[in-house]
Each structure stands twice: as C-alpha cells, then as structure tokens.
Amino acid sequence: MKALIIHESLFGNTKGVAEAIKRGLTRDKPDAASLVRSDEAPGVIPEEVSLLIVGGPTHAFSMTRESTRQDARTKGAKEHVRLGIREWVEAVVPRPELPVLTFDTRVKVRLMPGSAAKSAAKALRARGFRRAEQGETFWVADTDGPLNEGELERAEAWGEELGARADLRPGAPAGR
Structure with missing residues (x-):
C-alpha cells in the first residue's frame, strides 16, 4: 500500500504540514508515501496508491481559486501555484473505492463556517471518490x-496514525 499526498501551498505553511504528514507516514517505511504539488499532481491516480491525502489552505471559507491566489500573491505569497486543489479535483479521474482524506491550514477565527478540507472532501465525493472524508485542520x-506552535508535530503524529491504521509497505493489501 502506498499513500500519495497532494498539496497546494502559497506561503509554505501547507507544504510544511504535508511534509510533516509524509514524515509520519514514512517513519519506518521510507517508500510508503510520496508528496506532490497540486499543479504537478497526476490526472490519473496510479494503481499502487491505496491512500490519497489532499490538502490546501483555506481562502474565503473554501479551497483557493485563481482570484484568492492572486490576492495571496499581492500579500507576499512565496509560491505561485498554477493549478490549485480545486482545479485538480475538477480534472482528476476518480477512483471510487480509493480512501481519501483531506486537510487544510487556516487561521483560527471563531465561528468560521467553512474550510478547504471540508470543501475538498465534498468536491472529491461529488467527483466520484465515494470514500473521501474530511481530515484535519492545522492552524496558522x-x-x-x-x-501555530505544535502544529508540525501534530501533523507528523497524524501521518504516523494514518500509517498505523493501514499497512503502507509496498505491495501490502489495502485496508483502513
């Protein structure tokens, strides 16, 4: 079993979380996960992938769009993403039985009604990934x-937990 982590990051925070999740997943299994930017992600998920993890920053209560990425660039975003997770989800060929978990980064605001993780899980289900679920939020x-302090450690622990739930050794049977 192998995990694929697809991330979108503008200021580097979501990338840091994705890397921490990968560290947790691969602690004892170096080849158990790979990490790729959303604008370099495959349009067809390779067959050896048995767990998909998708994450991005929350902008305007949801996944980014071109206008919110442009706004981020005016605020000093380090990364220039051509294709965010929203556009990737719209283009990817679905694998209905593939387990998918989403994550996001966002500012902690009281009563914030939405998140990229929630929107991505919903969009992935609508696209045909029937096992897509909202995962974790990591705070900036x-x-x-x-x-925020401790978030990278929490992301790594989540990755380790995901790896423990499923045998992520190459060739191992899928299961959660």
Whole structure:
C-alpha cells in the first residue's frame, strides 16, 4: 500500500504540514508515501496508491481559486501555484473505492463556517471518490503564517496514525 499526498501551498505553511504528514507516514517505511504539488499532481491516480491525502489552505471559507491566489500573491505569497486543489479535483479521474482524506491550514477565527478540507472532501465525493472524508485542520497565526506552535508535530503524529491504521509497505493489501 502506498499513500500519495497532494498539496497546494502559497506561503509554505501547507507544504510544511504535508511534509510533516509524509514524515509520519514514512517513519519506518521510507517508500510508503510520496508528496506532490497540486499543479504537478497526476490526472490519473496510479494503481499502487491505496491512500490519497489532499490538502490546501483555506481562502474565503473554501479551497483557493485563481482570484484568492492572486490576492495571496499581492500579500507576499512565496509560491505561485498554477493549478490549485480545486482545479485538480475538477480534472482528476476518480477512483471510487480509493480512501481519501483531506486537510487544510487556516487561521483560527471563531465561528468560521467553512474550510478547504471540508470543501475538498465534498468536491472529491461529488467527483466520484465515494470514500473521501474530511481530515484535519492545522492552524496558522495569520494569513501568511507561521503555523501555530505544535502544529508540525501534530501533523507528523497524524501521518504516523494514518500509517498505523493501514499497512503502507509496498505491495501490502489495502485496508483502513
């Protein structure tokens, strides 16, 4: 079993979380996961992938769109993403039985009604990934970060937990 982590990051915070999740997943299994940017992600998920993890920053209560990415660039975003997770989800060929978990980064605002993780899980289900579920939110101090203290450790622990739930050794049977 192998995990594929697809991430979108503008200020580097979501990328840091994705890397921490991968560290947790691969602690004892170096080849158990791979990490790719959303604008470099495959349009067809390889057959050896048995767990998909998709994450991005929350912008305007949801996944980014071109206008919110442009706004982020005016605020100093380091990364220039051509295709965010929203556009990737719209283009990917679905694998209905593939387990999918989503994550996001966002500022902690009281009563914030939406998140990229929630929107991505919903969009993935609508696209045909029947086993897509909302995963974790990782908190940032402000739009450009940094991540709140302990969030990278929490992301790594989540990755380790996901790896323990499923045998992520190459060739191992799928299961959660």
